[in-house]
Amino acid sequence: MDMFGLGKEENSKASDFDLEKRLKSGPEGVKELNDKADARIKRLEDTLRGGVEDKEEYARMDILLRGYQALKKVAAKAAKKD
Numbered sequence: 712m713d714m715f716g717l718g719k720e721e722n723s724k725a726s727d728f729d730l731e732k733r734l735k736s737g738p739e740g741v742k743e744l745n746d747k748a749d750a751r752i753k754r755l756e757d758t759l760r761g762g763v764e765d766k767e768e769y770a771r772m773d774i775l776l777r778g779y780q781a782l783k784k785v786a787a788k789a790a791k792k793d
Contacts, residue, residue, distance in 0.1 A: 734789040741790045748779045748786075755779070 733740040755776045763769040 730785075734786060738790065741786050744786050745783060748783050752776060752779045752783075 727735070730744075733744055755772055759769065759772055759776070763772065
C-alpha cells in the first residue's frame with residue numbers, strides 16, 4: 712500500500728503539471744516558455760514605467776513581474792539539468 716500514491720509510476724505521468732510537461736518536452740518547449748515570459752515581462756515593465764496610479768494595481772503588476780522572472784530562472788535551471 713503506497714501512501715498518497717507515491718512510488719507508483721503510472722500515477723506520476725497523470726499528475727504532471729502543465730509546466731512540467733512543457734519543460735520535459737525539450738528545448739523547444741523551454742524556448743517557447745521563455746519567449747512568452749519575455750513578452751509579458753516587457754509589457755509589464757512598460758506599463759509600470761508608464762505609471763500606475765492605483766497602488767494596489769501597481770503591487771499586483773509587480774508581483775506578476777517577479778513571478779515571470781522566477782519562471783525564467785526555473786526554466787533555465789531545468790534546461791541545464793537535462
